[in-house]
Amino acid sequence: MVRSGLTAAGLLAPASAVVAVGLVLPLVLLFRYSLNRFVPGQFMVEALTAENYVRFAADPYYLAILRTTILMAVGVTLVCLVLAFPVAMVLARARGRWKTVLLLAVVLPLFVGNAVRAAGWMVAFGQRGVVGSLMEAAQLPPVTLMYTPFAVFVGILSVNLPFVVLTLSSVLEGIDERASEAALSLGATPAAAWRLVTLPLSLPGVLAAGVLCFILTMNAYATPVLLGGPRFRMMAPTVAGEVLQQSNWPFGAAISFVLMAVTLALTAGANILVARRHRG
Amino acid sequence: MTAVRLDRLTKLYGATAAVDDVTLEAREGELLVLLGPSGCGKTTTLRLVAGFVEATSGTIRLGGRDVTREPPYRRSIGLVFQNYALFPHLTVFENVAFGLRRRRVAEAEIGARVRRALGLVRLDGFEGRLPRQLSGGQQQRVAIARAVVIEPDVLLLDEPLSNLDAKLRHDVRLELRRLQKALSITAIMVTHDQDEAMAVGDRLAVMGSGRIQQVGTPAELYRSPANRFVASFVGRANFLDASPAPGGFVLASGLALASEHASASAGTVMIRPEAVEVAAEPRPGPNQFPATVDAAAFLGASWDLELALDGGERLMATVPAARAGTEDWSSGRRVFVRVDPAAAVGIPGSERPATPAHHEETPR
Numbered sequence: 001m002v003r004s005g006l007t008a009a010g011l012l013a014p015a016s017a018v019v020a021v022g023l024v025l026p027l028v029l030l031f032r033y034s035l036n037r038f039v040p041g042q043f044m045v046e047a048l049t050a051e052n053y054v055r056f057a058a059d060p061y062y063l064a065i066l067r068t069t070i071l072m073a074v075g076v077t078l079v080c081l082v083l084a085f086p087v088a089m090v091l092a093r094a095r096g097r098w099k100t101v102l103l104l105a106v107v108l109p110l111f112v113g114n115a116v117r118a119a120g121w122m123v124a125f126g127q128r129g130v131v132g133s134l135m136e137a138a139q140l141p142p143v144t145l146m147y148t149p150f151a152v153f154v155g156i157l158s159v160n161l162p163f164v165v166l167t168l169s170s171v172l173e174g175i176d177e178r179a180s181e182a183a184l185s186l187g188a189t190p191a192a193a194w195r196l197v198t199l200p201l202s203l204p205g206v207l208a209a210g211v212l213c214f215i216l217t218m219n220a221y222a223t224p225v226l227l228g229g230p231r232f233r234m235m236a237p238t239v240a241g242e243v244l245q246q247s248n249w250p251f252g253a254a255i256s257f258v259l260m261a262v263t264l265a266l267t268a269g270a271n272i273l274v275a276r277r278h279r280g
Numbered sequence: 281m282t283a284v285r286l287d288r289l290t291k292l293y294g295a296t297a298a299v300d301d302v303t304l305e306a307r308e309g310e311l312l313v314l315l316g317p318s319g320c321g322k323t324t325t326l327r328l329v330a331g332f333v334e335a336t337s338g339t340i341r342l343g344g345r346d347v348t349r350e351p352p353y354r355r356s357i358g359l360v361f362q363n364y365a366l367f368p369h370l371t372v373f374e375n376v377a378f379g380l381r382r383r384r385v386a387e388a389e390i391g392a393r394v395r396r397a398l399g400l401v402r403l404d405g406f407e408g409r410l411p412r413q414l415s416g417g418q419q420q421r422v423a424i425a426r427a428v429v430i431e432p433d434v435l436l437l438d439e440p441l442s443n444l445d446a447k448l449r450h451d452v453r454l455e456l457r458r459l460q461k462a463l464s465i466t467a468i469m470v471t472h473d474q475d476e477a478m479a480v481g482d483r484l485a486v487m488g489s490g491r492i493q494q495v496g497t498p499a500e501l502y503r504s505p506a507n508r509f510v511a512s513f514v515g516r517a518n519f520l521d522a523s524p525a526p527g528g529f530v531l532a533s534g535l536a537l538a539s540e541h542a543s544a545s546a547g548t549v550m551i552r553p554e555a556v557e558v559a560a561e562p563r564p565g566p567n568q569f570p571a572t573v574d575a576a577a578f579l580g581a582s583w584d585l586e587l588a589l590d591g592g593e594r595l596m597a598t599v600p601a602a603r604a605g606t607e608d609w610s611s612g613r614r615v616f617v618r619v620d621p622a623a624a625v626g627i628p629g630s631e632r633p634a635t636p637a638h639h640e641e642t643p644r
């Protein structure tokens with residue numbers, strides 16, 4: 001027993017070390033920074049103050065950024081789940097070569113980095129871009145897509161979709177197809193079988209995929225910067241702005257912790273909600 | 281009560297026929313067993329009847345109604361799966377009530393009918409449990425209750441006992457038969473287990489390579505199998521190459537074998553192991569052959585012997601321990617074999633087992 005305990009500890013040690021050094025340490029440091037004071041010209045002054053958090057909570061400008069970010073994350077997550085579910089069902093049910101092809105099609109976009117994809121959308125949404133030209137050709141009034149929340153929405157959606165599809169389909173694969181066949185044989189229409197059997201059974205997968213998508217959107221950086229333009233603000237770019245442009249590490253750190261706390265709280269809330277539904 | 285008629289039913293997957301020109305009837309109130317090795321098309325046949333698989337050609341009739349193109353939810357069929365396929369998120373009560381709710385049965389009646397169905401499978405008091413809180417046998421009984429509570433035209437069972445352990449399997453199959461008769465519901469059950477098939481089936485349809493090989497009562501199939509495949513799948517059998525001769529056959533080694541079932545087209549003689557009599561001394565009568573015991577196993581109620589006839593043919597014999605007395609049939613022993621002419625059955629020699637893999641699958 002002692003030996004196997006030691007072996008387990010030995011196996012866990014490297015990963016634990018990486019987590020400690022790479023994740024916990026920076027977080028602890030960052031939290032410590034967020035309690036420091038920023039004095040222009042002096043960079044960062046050691047202190048133990050909550051003034052950075054108070055400043056965030058009291059300033060409507062920053063609260064609006066937080067609201068935009070949450071709305072974007074909720075919206076993207078809902079639309080993502082709706083769009084991804086049918087694809088995930090097909091993927092989960094597919095067999096053999098057909099499955100490989102489908103899987104590849106879903107994974108392929110992930111080979112292109114986030115920023116590169118956003119650049120692609122810039123081409124599509126630009127004044128003389130693909131969408132604009134099509135609208136013009138169809139004699140529709142010109143609309144500005146570039147540098148709008150909608151462009152950011154579509155951009156993040158496209159980035160997150162593969163992750164959501166993969167997460168959902170791995171859970172859907174574990175659902176016994178016979179259960180929905182049993183429902184059909186008992187007189188349920190395909191729609192009723194889906195609503196009464198497939199959907200409830202896939203709820204844990206919907207939750208996992210939704211949480212993933214929500215977290216990714218809450219922390220989105222490249223897409224809002226590239227497609228949203230200078231006037232559209234979300235949380236992650238704001239953190240970067242404080243740190244990189246203002247050199248205000250304490251306030252940037254405080255915003256980071258607000259973002260993390262809000263993300264955690266909303267995720268936990270969704271978990272509890274689904275767990276209750278699932279039991280009831 | 282409704283009869284099920286399959287008429288020239290075929291299902292192709294690509295070029296291979298999973299179900300090949302099957303014509304079959306399950307009569308009103310009968311329990312028909314589809315018996316065959318794995319991969320022979322039993323499940324596909326059942327799924328065609330249930331409506332989950334679309335027929336390539338042929339028709340399916342429930343009663344007089346042609347349901348070949350109807351979706352599953354309009355067919356009125358009760359289905360029991362090998363893995364139970366209960367709804368894991370619903371209680372036992374809601375599992376059984378599922379079909380009644382889809383039929384918009386009044387709430388009060390649902391309660392009564394669910395309780396009656398659960399009583400029928402002896403699960404009173406389990407209404408509030410979730411499937412994962414039940415044993416495999418109990419889950420299977422819930423699945424049966426869920427299927428019969430809607431009073432379907434037909435009950436289809438796909439290897440319903442395979443996931444149960446041996447002792448339970450024996451009990452549940454008797455239960456299943458009692459229930460089917462009590463409800464007098466037409467049922468088709470699939471299995472690859474010949475004991476199970478013979479124990480529960482009114483009639484058996486032996487299937488091989490997508491085709492129905494023979495249909496009949498267990499006794500009919502056992503006594504006069506249509507071909508070697510059926511003979512080897514329903515019970516154990518000796519097969520000896522032979523050519524027809526007046527009053528019987530001539531075996532490959534030249535031995536003459538008298539038979540009451542001689543036929544001009546037979547190329548094989550089938551003899552059941554229990555029809556091979558073994559004695560230390562020759563006795564009067566036909567079909568006496570000297571032989572040597574090659575291997576012997578005492579099984580309590582009987583001896584299992586492997587014999588080599590002096591001509592070279594090999595025979596399996598099952599000798600009841602009571603008849604063998606205190607004889608010890610150790611290997612190397614010289615004996616006399618006798619075969620009742622009524623038990624030597626000629627079958628067409630050309631019809632070999634329909635699937636080459638069936639020997640691994642034949643349950644013992």
Ligand SMILES: Nc1ncnc2c1ncn2[C@@H]1O[C@H](COP(=O)(O)OP(=O)(O)O)[C@@H](O)[C@H]1O
Pocket residue numbers: 293297298316317318319320321322323324325
């Ligand atoms: N969906 C399918 N696609 C392709 N081939 C199939 C499919 N379902 C069954 N088959 C093939 O049809 C044959 C019969 O299968 P099945 O009906 O499951 O046999 P059984 O239930 O007797 O074991 C098998 O060879 C199997 O590989």
Ligand SMILES: [Mg+2]
Pocket residue numbers: 319322323324
């Ligand atoms: Mg099968």
